[in-house]
Amino acid sequence: MSRVNPVHTEQANAISTNVHKFGGSSLADSACIKRVLTIVRRHCKKDDLIVVSANGDTTDTLFALFELAEAHDEALSSAIESLKLSQLKLIRELLSIESGQPLIEALDADIKQLTFWLLNQPQQFTNQILAFGEVWSARLLSAYISQEYTASYTIDARDYLIVDDAKHCQVQYEASQQQFNQLLEDQKLAVITGYIGKDSKGEAITLGRNGSDYSATIVAALAQAKNVTLWTDVDGIYSADPRVVPNARKLHRLPNEVAKELGRLGNPVLHAKTLKPLSFEQLPHTVHLHVASSFAPEVLGSEIGSFGEIAKQELSVTRLNDLLLIESEFLKTEQAKIAFEQFSVEQIDHELGFVVVQQHTQQQVTDWLASSNVQVRVTPIALVAAVGHNIAQQGNMFARFKRATKSAKPLRFIQSSNNHSIIAVLKENCTIELLNRVHHAMTKDARHIGLVVAGLGNIGEVFLSMLPEQLSRHHSLENTYLVGLLGSKKALIRDDGINPALAKALYEQHANDYDKAALMEWLGNHPYDELIVVDLTPSEEFSDYYQEFFAKGIHVIGANKWAASADTPQYNRLLSTASETGSLWYGNTTVGAGLPVNYALNDLARSGDKVIEISGIFSGTLSWLFESYDASVPFSTLLKDARNQGLTEPDPREDLSGKDVQRKLLILARLAGFELSLSDISVQNLVPEALQTISIDEFLARCEELDDYFEQAFSDAKAQNQCIRYVAKFAKTSAGYKAEVCLAQLGLSHAFASLTPCDNIFQIKSQWYHDNPLIIRGPGAGREVTAGGVHSDLVVACQTLNKKSKPVEIRGIN
Numbered sequence: 001m002s003r004v005n006p007v008h009t010e011q012a013n014a015i016s017t018n019v020h021k022f023g024g025s026s027l028a029d030s031a032c033i034k035r036v037l038t039i040v041r042r043h044c045k046k047d048d049l050i051v052v053s054a055n056g057d058t059t060d061t062l063f064a065l066f067e068l069a070e071a072h073d074e075a076l077s078s079a080i081e082s083l084k085l086s087q088l089k090l091i092r093e094l095l096s097i098e099s100g101q102p103l104i105e106a107l108d109a110d111i112k113q114l115t116f117w118l119l120n121q122p123q124q125f126t127n128q129i130l131a132f133g134e135v136w137s138a139r140l141l142s143a144y145i146s147q148e149y150t151a152s153y154t155i156d157a158r159d160y161l162i163v164d165d166a167k168h169c170q171v172q173y174e175a176s177q178q179q180f181n182q183l184l185e186d187q188k189l190a191v192i193t194g195y196i197g198k199d200s201k202g203e204a205i206t207l208g209r210n211g212s213d214y215s216a217t218i219v220a221a222l223a224q225a226k227n228v229t230l231w232t233d234v235d236g237i238y239s240a241d242p243r244v245v246p247n248a249r250k251l252h253r254l255p256n257e258v259a260k261e262l263g264r265l266g267n268p269v270l271h272a273k274t275l276k277p278l279s280f281e282q283l284p285h286t287v288h289l290h291v292a293s294s295f296a297p298e299v300l301g302s303e304i305g306s307f308g309e310i311a312k313q314e315l316s317v318t319r320l321n322d323l324l325l326i327e328s329e330f331l332k333t334e335q336a337k338i339a340f341e342q343f344s345v346e347q348i349d350h351e352l353g354f355v356v357v358q359q360h361t362q363q364q365v366t367d368w369l370a371s372s373n374v375q376v377r378v379t380p381i382a383l384v385a386a387v388g389h390n391i392a393q394q395g396n397m398f399a400r401f402k403r404a405t406k407s408a409k410p411l412r413f414i415q416s417s418n419n420h421s422i423i424a425v426l427k428e429n430c431t432i433e434l435l436n437r438v439h440h441a442m443t444k445d446a447r448h449i450g451l452v453v454a455g456l457g458n459i460g461e462v463f464l465s466m467l468p469e470q471l472s473r474h475h476s477l478e479n480t481y482l483v484g485l486l487g488s489k490k491a492l493i494r495d496d497g498i499n500p501a502l503a504k505a506l507y508e509q510h511a512n513d514y515d516k517a518a519l520m521e522w523l524g525n526h527p528y529d530e531l532i533v534v535d536l537t538p539s540e541e542f543s544d545y546y547q548e549f550f551a552k553g554i555h556v557i558g559a560n561k562w563a564a565s566a567d568t569p570q571y572n573r574l575l576s577t578a579s580e581t582g583s584l585w586y587g588n589t590t591v592g593a594g595l596p597v598n599y600a601l602n603d604l605a606r607s608g609d610k611v612i613e614i615s616g617i618f619s620g621t622l623s624w625l626f627e628s629y630d631a632s633v634p635f636s637t638l639l640k641d642a643r644n645q646g647l648t649e650p651d652p653r654e655d656l657s658g659k660d661v662q663r664k665l666l667i668l669a670r671l672a673g674f675e676l677s678l679s680d681i682s683v684q685n686l687v688p689e690a691l692q693t694i695s696i697d698e699f700l701a702r703c704e705e706l707d708d709y710f711e712q713a714f715s716d717a718k719a720q721n722q723c724i725r726y727v728a729k730f731a732k733t734s735a736g737y738k739a740e741v742c743l744a745q746l747g748l749s750h751a752f753a754s755l756t757p758c759d760n761i762f763q764i765k766s767q768w769y770h771d772n773p774l775i776i777r778g779p780g781a782g783r784e785v786t787a788g789g790v791h792s793d794l795v796v797a798c799q800t801l802n803k804k805s806k807p808v809e810i811r812g813i814n
């Protein structure tokens with residue numbers, strides 16, 4: 001399941017073999033296998049390789065048969081029969097009579113052989129007996145794929161995978177690769193048995209616990225695959241065990257070295273051995289390992305590989321209980337260093353002379369030490385560890401970790417030799433409470449938020465120029481990363497982040513052409529906990545994307561007014577999709593730039609007040625123009641000036657036509673709880689018909705044609721000791737409401753008459769603010785105030801998102 005990033009051409013061109021491994025729980029019954037087929041159809045190319053575990057608990061059943069055989073228990077034959085029936089059931093439920101018949105015959109023969117071995121020499125054939133689980137599983141899936149989708153064949157790993165011995169499972173890569181290559185068939189999907197292999201004498205062996213994951217990464221190394229996906233029953237690697245740490249986050253991208261450390265310290269999904277082949281030195285590239293859920297294949301899982309700085313900041317916390325600390329002077333010797341390679345140990349420190357082992361390894365280790373005639377001290381202990389790239393070298397992290405574990409009075413702290421973990425050795429098991437405390441202290445439970453900025457014009461540029469300082473200033477923005485910049489034709493998308501201080505230059509150098517489909521594909525697969533699109537475009541087309549953004553759970557902060565003033569059905573659809581997926585939609589700057597008018601109306605509505613009337617001057621441009629205009633300078637000269645200051649819409653006719661004000665009045669009326677559309681608001685257009693449909697450039701060239709009209713309007717008003725102002729008014733009436741935006745003559749003492757040029761004024765009458773209305777006044781347009789208002793929305797959005805914890809669906813870990 002390699003992440004697609006069509007905006008990035010280098011990645012889009014990479015064609016490679018992928019390995020997909022399906023675990024036992026993903027193949028447990030016919031419903032699961034059907035789900036696997038859907039994944040195969042969607043994600044597997046013909047030259048991909050599939051590795052399987054045994055169906056459901058077949059391996060446990062085979063172990064149980066073995067024990068019954070050893071005990072000469074007479075329940076053996078009925079247990080064999082029920083195993084056979086469960087396999088027959090799968091064959092019959094999935095395959096037609098024709099495709100199923102060869103499998104039934106093969107199963108009959110296998111069951112005869114299995115029965116013979118169990119009754120005669122179970123010990124000698126243990127591995128052959130256990131291998132049946134994977135053989136049956138591979139055979140069934142391959143036949144099912146052939147029947148339903150495309151030609152497929154099986155490979156029995158005992159025909160190519162040579163490992164040195166069952167304990168260490170060191171792969172003989174060269175010999176295995178030669179044999180493996182001979183088994184591959186063209187244009188067919190291979191289904192390969194996991195968990196099993198052979199030793200150098202050709203005898204069957206198994207790869208031990210979680211052996212199928214190991215098989216998958218070995219296959220990846222042999223096939224020089226680029227990606228391995230472990231399809232399992234959890235949807236990724238979390239920052240702590242999500243069954244007991246509710247604030248655990250999915251780690252979307254994990255550097256290889258950190259994943260290895262997590263595996264070593266007992267992560268239930270990642271196993272140290274699984275990751276070994278990924279660093280096989282003869283590989284021409286880094287293999288990326290993905291963990292995804294076959295029960296929710298559409299959910300993006302975790303990816304392990306080589307990444308840039310953002311992924312290196314991921315932290316996680318893990319615990320290992322029921323361990324033993326074995327201390328001995330002997331452990332300080334050179335001899336011990338070599339000898340201890342044979343044991344599976346959690347930690348070893350030759351300088352201080354101790355090892356940490358799981359309790360089941362104790363006997364092995366202490367027997368061996370006793371046979372070497374050395375004194376040992378054994379203490380029951382537990383470990384709690386914080387794992388992250390070079391964490392041991394970060395003094396502040398170590399200090400935090402010490403504070404968080406202080407109450408458990410650790411016996412000692414260990415820094416792993418690779419620097420990727422710090423470990424506290426505890427004398428009692430690490431409780432859930434302690435694990436949560438350490439997780440909170442180390443990760444601050446913060447979510448990682450990706451930011452995509454669309455529209456790099458007036459407001460976009462200033463927004464970006466303020467971003468570096470804002471990111472370092474606000475705690476809630478600590479894990480917010482700029483990952484995308486979108487212009488109308490070109491996009492720069494970087495999973496690893498874009499340096500906000502160099503954003504514009506990087507965009508100019510590296511942005512690629514993009515289309516909507518490519519953009520949506522990336523947005524649907526982004527590696528962040530949350531993604532915010534900041535819409536600083538004036539584009540109606542871009543606002544049409546919101547529906548898809550919300551459907552994908554993406555949040556939107558918009559200065560763009562189109563979506564919030566869309567027609568009623570479309571607007572309601574946006575609201576309900578956002579609410580279904582938990583997407584945030586903030587647009588404080590759509591009205592009054594940075595003024596908190598949207599917040600105020602939201603607050604009144606939330607508190608139970610009822611708005612009766614909203615009126616005022618809602619256009620910064622028109623405010624600036626009419627406050628400044630005294631007929632001494634032509635109106636058109638002022639208009640061009642307002643445009644140069646970044647006050648006007650990209651097309652100033654949006655302001656002059658009253659459309660911009662009409663949209664703003666609609667947005668406010670909706671916030672106050674009224675249902676209406678633009679067509680319900682009457683509007684006076686100040687652009688003469690002849691200038692309405694020509695291009696912007698032509699309009700700007702001809703805008704002197706406006707001058708006479710405004711000179712006349714100004715002198716008419718002046719003659720009556722009045723002024724002209726473009727006023728918006730929404731009022732509740734007994735028949736419903738009345739809404740209009742128009743040029744009005746106002747007395748010079750009117751509250752809307754003498755504003756600082758560019759100021760907006762919002763007068764809100766409500767049940768609570770009746771005789772003395774609520775007034776909000778201040779600059780209503782301009783680059784800084786608008787970009788500042790967008791930043792204010794961003795801070796609130798990040799604060800909200802950081803408090804959000806996503807429920808994790810857990811199906812048990814296989």
Ligand SMILES: NC(=O)C1=CN([C@@H]2O[C@H](COP(=O)(O)OP(=O)(O)OC[C@H]3O[C@@H](n4cnc5c(N)ncnc54)[C@H](O)[C@@H]3O)[C@@H](O)[C@H]2O)C=CC1
Nearest residue numbers: 455456457458459487488536537538539559560650781782
């Ligand atoms: N200028 C102001 O004082 C205020 C502006 N706004 C709103 O902010 C938005 C931006 O305004 P300005 O920066 O002044 O406009 P601008 O014209 O200076 O910049 C807009 C940028 O968006 C880009 N763009 C257009 N369509 C696009 C698309 N489909 N995808 C990506 N980029 C696209 C354009 O190429 C341009 O670079 C507008 O929606 C405006 O209504 C809101 C409050 C105040």
Ligand SMILES: N[C@@H](CC=O)C(=O)O
Nearest residue numbers: 619620621648649781
């Ligand atoms: N052009 C608009 C910009 C803000 O919305 C205005 O002048 O008010």
